[in-house]
Amino acid sequence: MLEGKNVVLGVCGSIAAYKSALLVRLLVKAGANVQVVMTPDATNFITPLTLSTLSKNPVFSEYFTPETGEWNNHVELGLWADVLIIAPASANTLAKMANGLVDNLLTAVYLSAKCPVYFAPAMDLDMWKHPSTTANIETLHTFGNIMIAPGTGELASGLYGEGRMAEPEEIMAFLTADIKNKLPLVGKKVLVTAGPTYEAIDPVRFIGNHSSGKMGFAIADELARLGADVILISGPSAQVSKQRSVKRIDVTTAAEMLKACQQNYTDANVCVMSAAVADYAPVTIAPQKIKKQDGGLTIETKKTTDILKFLGDNKQADQLLVGFALETNNEEQNAIDKLKKKNLDFIVLNSLSDAGAGFKTDTNKITIIDRDLQTTTFALKSKEDVAKDICQRIVTLLIK
Numbered sequence: 001m002l003e004g005k006n007v008v009l010g011v012c013g014s015i016a017a018y019k020s021a022l023l024v025r026l027l028v029k030a031g032a033n034v035q036v037v038m039t040p041d042a043t044n045f046i047t048p049l050t051l052s053t054l055s056k057n058p059v060f061s062e063y064f065t066p067e068t069g070e071w072n073n074h075v076e077l078g079l080w081a082d083v084l085i086i087a088p089a090s091a092n093t094l095a096k097m098a099n100g101l102v103d104n105l106l107t108a109v110y111l112s113a114k115c116p117v118y119f120a121p122a123m124d125l126d127m128w129k130h131p132s133t134t135a136n137i138e139t140l141h142t143f144g145n146i147m148i149a150p151g152t153g154e155l156a157s158g159l160y161g162e163g164r165m166a167e168p169e170e171i172m173a174f175l176t177a178d179i180k181n182k183l184p185l186v187g188k189k190v191l192v193t194a195g196p197t198y199e200a201i202d203p204v205r206f207i208g209n210h211s212s213g214k215m216g217f218a219i220a221d222e223l224a225r226l227g228a229d230v231i232l233i234s235g236p237s238a239q240v241s242k243q244r245s246v247k248r249i250d251v252t253t254a255a256e257m258l259k260a261c262q263q264n265y266t267d268a269n270v271c272v273m274s275a276a277v278a279d280y281a282p283v284t285i286a287p288q289k290i291k292k293q294d295g296g297l298t299i300e301t302k303k304t305t306d307i308l309k310f311l312g313d314n315k316q317a318d319q320l321l322v323g324f325a326l327e328t329n330n331e332e333q334n335a336i337d338k339l340k341k342k343n344l345d346f347i348v349l350n351s352l353s354d355a356g357a358g359f360k361t362d363t364n365k366i367t368i369i370d371r372d373l374q375t376t377t378f379a380l381k382s383k384e385d386v387a388k389d390i391c392q393r394i395v396t397l398l399i400k
């Protein structure tokens with residue numbers, strides 16, 4: 001959930017600041033880009049050097065870094081953040097946050113941030129129980145800020161009670177679950193096919209195509225980023241999923257891809273078939289390498305099953321089916337014919353005549369045609385950005 005996310009971790013003056021070191025480590029391990037902002041008081045509890053070493057970024061606690069004379073722009077930091085976590089959040093900082101007081105870099109970043117804000121209070125039990133703390137927390141809830149509640153235990157004062165900051169592992173579990181629950185595709189199962197298929201002629205040769213799998217892998221990653229449970233059925237491809245949650249099933253032939261789709265199709269909410277499946281396979285596979293002979297070589301082939309058409313024929317009313325059409329001529333009409341014939345919700349058309357589109361490139365140019373034959377043409381973009389456009393359309397159709 002935190003992979004590639006920009007996280008600002010605010011650390012306040014509290015003995016619990018020692019736990020921030022572990023929290024930074026866990027955030028970095030989860031793939032987040034972590035920027036620590038400390039209140040000046042927090043630097044008395046844990047050194048900026050510890051947190052900058054762990055976060056691999058300089059730590060900010062003042063508006064200016066005296067050594068470099070650089071201004072630590074709170075607005076930029078606030079806008080850079082995908083998530084702002086204040087842990088430990090002291091009673092003092094909570095009061096400032098609730099009342100819009102800005103007397104240090106962290107409170108300025110807080111006021112500038114547009115992203116979700118989480119705070120993990122840490123204080124002594126009487127401070128925690130004080131009506132003013134309760135009122136401040138209620139105010140923060142009305143701002144949409146999310147509290148990661150403190151636990152009960154022995155406190156720095158030696159007293160026993162509520163006010164102990166949640167453990168870093170608990171903060172991480174809360175954060176990831178909360179972020180995941182808010183994603184638009186959480187709870188949705190999605191099937192994606194990618195790459196080419198190889199149809200063996202003999203032990204060393206095959207019928208294949210130039211598909212690299214890049215587009216399908218980018219789609220699978222984006223769907224996972226949006227919270228879906230993704231099963232990626234891939235033909236031979238050197239691509240690697242960036243999202244660890246993507247479950248990959250490797251296949252070689254069209255028949256194997258069909259079988260894997262059949263096994264996973266029934267409870268899938270969405271299927272995106274971006275694989276370049278071979279339309280024909282040799283009738284027989286020679287058991288030994290075919291030796292060169294005089295004259296030509298004729299290989300008898302048979303049609304493979306059209307996986308997308310099979311899924312379209314068996315589609316349930318609440319399933320969403322997306323297909324691709326790679327065309328070289330009469331593009332739109334061919335794509336519309338495929339959309340209708342295969343019972344799709346929308347088809348993604350790419351034309352090999354567009355420069356920068358199609359196989360092996362890192363870019364693609366697509367047109368989306370939906371059931372009402374509404375056509376949207378997109379600019380040439382990276383395959384990751386094209387995947388975002390396709391997945392956004394899926395989200396829109398599912399939410400409808």
Ligand code: CTP
Nearest residue numbers: 273274275277304305306307308323324325326
């Ligand atoms: N497809 C499939 N199974 C096949 C062939 C194609 O699932 N055996 C899917 C592809 O994954 C793609 C769509 O069908 O989503 C269109 O593939 P394409 O090769 O463009 O079209 P075909 O239907 O095979 O038609 P043609 O080759 O005649 O253009």
